[in-house]
Amino acid sequence: MKQQINSVFEQIRLPAQASERIRAQLDMECSNLTEKGLDNMRAKKNIRIRKKVLAGVIAAAVICAVPAGVYAANNIISFIAGSGQISDGGAAVTFDTGSLDSYLKVVDGKLILDPDGEKLDITDELSETEPYIYTTQPGDGTTHYLIIGGTLDNYGVAEYVRSEDGQWQGGFSNNAMGEWCVNGARQLELPWADMIAQNYQNYQNEQQSSGSESSPEA
Amino acid sequence: MEQDIGALFCAYQDSVFRLALSYTRSVQDAEDICQTVFLKLLHAANLQPGKKKAWLMQVTANESRNLLRSFWRRNVGSLDELLEVTLPLRTSKDSELFAQVMALDTKYRVVLYLYYYEGFSTAEIARLTHSSKTAVTTRLQRARDKLKTSLEGAGYETADQFGL
Numbered sequence: 001m002k003q004q005i006n007s008v009f010e011q012i013r014l015p016a017q018a019s020e021r022i023r024a025q026l027d028m029e030c031s032n033l034t035e036k037g038l039d040n041m042r043a044k045k046n047i048r049i050r051k052k053v054l055a056g057v058i059a060a061a062v063i064c065a066v067p068a069g070v071y072a073a074n075n076i077i078s079f080i081a082g083s084g085q086i087s088d089g090g091a092a093v094t095f096d097t098g099s100l101d102s103y104l105k106v107v108d109g110k111l112i113l114d115p116d117g118e119k120l121d122i123t124d125e126l127s128e129t130e131p132y133i134y135t136t137q138p139g140d141g142t143t144h145y146l147i148i149g150g151t152l153d154n155y156g157v158a159e160y161v162r163s164e165d166g167q168w169q170g171g172f173s174n175n176a177m178g179e180w181c182v183n184g185a186r187q188l189e190l191p192w193a194d195m196i197a198q199n200y201q202n203y204q205n206e207q208q209s210s211g212s213e214s215s216p217e218a
Numbered sequence: 219m220e221q222d223i224g225a226l227f228c229a230y231q232d233s234v235f236r237l238a239l240s241y242t243r244s245v246q247d248a249e250d251i252c253q254t255v256f257l258k259l260l261h262a263a264n265l266q267p268g269k270k271k272a273w274l275m276q277v278t279a280n281e282s283r284n285l286l287r288s289f290w291r292r293n294v295g296s297l298d299e300l301l302e303v304t305l306p307l308r309t310s311k312d313s314e315l316f317a318q319v320m321a322l323d324t325k326y327r328v329v330l331y332l333y334y335y336e337g338f339s340t341a342e343i344a345r346l347t348h349s350s351k352t353a354v355t356t357r358l359q360r361a362r363d364k365l366k367t368s369l370e371g372a373g374y375e376t377a378d379q380f381g382l
Binding site: 001002004005006007008009010011012013014015018019021022023025026029030173174175177203 | 223224227231232234235236239245248249252253256257260284287288305306307308312315316319330331334335362
């Protein structure tokens with residue numbers, strides 16, 4: 001079996017075009033790396049673009065999965081972490097220029113939320129079931145809601161953005177599979193609340209399924 | 219490109235891609251993960267000599283799991299996933315075996331790849347996949363059984379011709 005599987009996987013290679021693209025990206029990053037630049041880049045993390053949703057073929061899936069009208073047409077959302085989302089009303093592309101620890105991280109055993117220089121200690125607010133919801137207005141008319149929960153060892157955040165006219169624009173989550181996120185989505189009455197709850201239910205089922213494998217089969 | 223990064227990219231780009239593909243079943247996502255992992259390597263400081271492959275595989279596994287758990291992935295999937303993974307392989311038998319491996323659940327695909335192709339021990343796979351050794355052993359056994367059953371179900375009278 002080993003031989004057969006090896007023979008198959010040996011033929012699976014990173015496509016040449018992608019390899020060249022990544023190599024070029026690494027070249028570019030390397031050329032920018034001075035001693036000072038290295039320090040800065042370690043802090044900033046990398047820029048990555050990932051297609052999450054594609055127009056056309058995917059559009060039907062999007063319409064099924066997300067209630068119509070949750071994206072404003074030709075909308076660009078900037079999230080607190082620097083991540084963003086562009087949508088055209090039927091499909092969305094998300095991109096990521098930052099990371100969770102740029103504004104939420106454990107420091108000396110405390111969970112510090114620092115979205116705009118406030119450095120809030122929210123350790124005591126952290127719960128696996130009840131969300132901590134932080135609201136901020138960056139000044140562009142939108143309101144950003146951060147739902148935070150979990151434990152010090154395994155915390156997560158989901159961010160949802162509402163426009164001036166009260167319409168939900170979109171969201172972004174990081175390690176947000178938890179009851180706290182489901183409850184937070186319900187408290188905010190997000191249009192995706194039921195979907196988030198269903199995702200969490202599916203995730204729990206998968207976890208239970210994985211856990212049951214530890215016992216020998218009958 | 220710095221020589222070290224260039225050499226590591228040449229040596230491990232396919233391993234990283236294969237592991238990401240085993241998790242995501244999406245060529246596009248696997249390429250993205252590959253890029254992310256090597257950019258992280260570029261910015262990672264003080265990796266121990268001889269531990270770089272282990273680091274790459276661990277980061278690839280983490281990135282892949284994060285992607286699978288992400289809000290958008292869980293709700294809309296990707297174009298590659300809808301079209302299924304299609305990569306040119308030498309023989310129809312290889313294509314059939316690859317298709318059947320990719321049709322297995324993620325947890326089975328990943329352990330098959332890591333154990334048989336990469337040669338990791340069950341303990342190493344347990345660390346990479348955040349599972350117990352027992353769970354990895356069980357998954358390997360079930361993966362073999364499921365692969366044999368699916369190949370026979372696909373019309374092959376016996377899976378022996380695949381060495382199963």
